[in-house]
Amino acid sequence: MEVKFTKSKGLCRSKGSYDSARLEIRALESGMTTESSRASMDEDAKSPIRKVRITPGKSETNELAQGCFEDLWKHMGGNVTLEETRRYYDLMACHFDEEMADQQYNGPQIVVDKLAELGISKDARILDVGCGTGLLGKALSEAGFSQVDGVDMSEEMLRQAEKKSVYLKTLLLAVEPEADLSPINGDPYDAICLLSSFQPGHVSPLALEKLAMLLRPGGKVVWARSSSIPPKHLTGPFQKEEWLRIKDGLSTKGLQPVEEGTVERFNRDRPGLFGIFLKN
Numbered sequence: 001m002e003v004k005f006t007k008s009k010g011l012c013r014s015k016g017s018y019d020s021a022r023l024e025i026r027a028l029e030s031g032m033t034t035e036s037s038r039a040s041m042d043e044d045a046k047s048p049i050r051k052v053r054i055t056p057g058k059s060e061t062n063e064l065a066q067g068c069f070e071d072l073w074k075h076m077g078g079n080v081t082l083e084e085t086r087r088y089y090d091l092m093a094c095h096f097d098e099e100m101a102d103q104q105y106n107g108p109q110i111v112v113d114k115l116a117e118l119g120i121s122k123d124a125r126i127l128d129v130g131c132g133t134g135l136l137g138k139a140l141s142e143a144g145f146s147q148v149d150g151v152d153m154s155e156e157m158l159r160q161a162e163k164k165s166v167y168l169k170t171l172l173l174a175v176e177p178e179a180d181l182s183p184i185n186g187d188p189y190d191a192i193c194l195l196s197s198f199q200p201g202h203v204s205p206l207a208l209e210k211l212a213m214l215l216r217p218g219g220k221v222v223w224a225r226s227s228s229i230p231p232k233h234l235t236g237p238f239q240k241e242e243w244l245r246i247k248d249g250l251s252t253k254g255l256q257p258v259e260e261g262t263v264e265r266f267n268r269d270r271p272g273l274f275g276i277f278l279k280n
Contacts, residue, residue, distance in 0.1 A: 080201035082174050086153050089132070093156035096133050103267045107195050107224055108139035110263050114222050114274060115191060116143075123147060124190035127214060129175055130197020134161030141166040151175065151184060177206040181214065188216035198223040198275075205237040205246045212255040212279055221255070221277040226266050254280045 092099070120126075122144040128136050131150030140148050141164075150167040152158050153174040162170055171183055192211055197203045208221065215221070237246055247257050258276040266272025 082153060082176070082201065085201040086174075089152075089154035090156040093133060093154060093160050096157065096160065097135065100135060100267075104265075105135070105267045106265050107226075107267070107272065108136045110224050110266065110272065110274065111136055111193050111195050111222055112139050112143045114224070114276065115140075115145075115193075115220075118191075118220055118222070118276070120145075120191050120220065125149075125187060127151065127184065127189045127192045128167070129192060129194045129211065130203055131161055131167070131170070132157045132196075134164040134166050136193060136195045137161060137166035138164050149184070149186075149189075175203050175207050175211065177204060177210060179207070179210070181210055184214060189214050189219055190216060191220045191222060194221070194223040196225050199225050199229060200233055200235065200238055205243060208246075208250060208255060208277070209253055212250075212253075212277070215279040217279055219279045220258075221279075222274070224263065224266070224272055224274040227262065227271045227273050250277070256280055 089096070115124075115126075124145065124147060126140065126145060126148045128134075128140075128148060128150040131137055131152050132154070134150060137148055137150055148167055149169050149171070150158070150161055151171045151173050152161070153172070155172055158170050158172055161167065173179065173181075173183060175181070192215060194203055198205070211221065234240070237243065251257065256278045258278045260275040261273070263272045263274055
């Protein structure tokens with residue numbers, strides 16, 4: 001079943017809207033609501049975001065970032081839904097880049113380096129799936145790649161990405177196994193990148209077969225993510241045995257696993273994971 005998202009309410013357009021998000025979190029946390037916070041909670045009444053704990057002494061940016069992220073995994077783990085993930089990123093969007101800089105996030109450069117190792121040309125058509133605020137798009141642009149499109153399920157994250165002017169086009173879309181990807185039209189892509197989006201609550205391994213349909217023969221899928229996700233949260237298709245089964249199935253359908261391993265310093269001193277597929 002395809003998830004359809006309603007238009008966001010501009011949660012990340014100003015300092016005032018960020019304060020409103022914090023007010024909403026605090027009201028839910030204490031069991032108290034105001035008319036404004038109650039109105040903004042209607043469509044997300046079951047979101048785990050409401051259980052966020054504010055950390056004293058943190059900057060406002062880090063309060064929301066740390067609280068939301070820890071809550072998302074602690075309370076939901078591998079069962080976090082796409083709608084809950086979308087809500088988190090809508091709240092975080094205008095502060096996301098600052099948080100990633102604070103974490104010394106090196107994911108974008110890791111993906112750029114992998115594309116270089118694979119010999120992907122600078123005029124290659126690239127699709128950034130789960131492009132977020134455009135951090136990978138920016139790194140690709142700085143490396144000389146000029147034919148890059150971005151897709152994300154958070155309207156607020158896309159808003160931030162568009163400000164960077166690094167994508168030829170952006171599209172608001174949740175990439176799921178049953179999703180209609182026809183809006184991503186045009187010529188086939190030479191590479192599809194999933195940076196920190198190939199994880200629970202984001203893009204499922206079951207969606208790789210459909211994404212492969214957007215690749216030209218010889219095209220590559222490159223994914224990378226942090227290795228710090230607790231194993232107990234890697235459920236369903238992310239569970240080790242199930243992931244092996246899915247890769248075997250993809251091999252029979254023309255998407256061949258080429259490489260999978262670890263990379264150093266994905267963020268700060270923590271390692272990351274990566275994988276590469278080739279379309280036959």
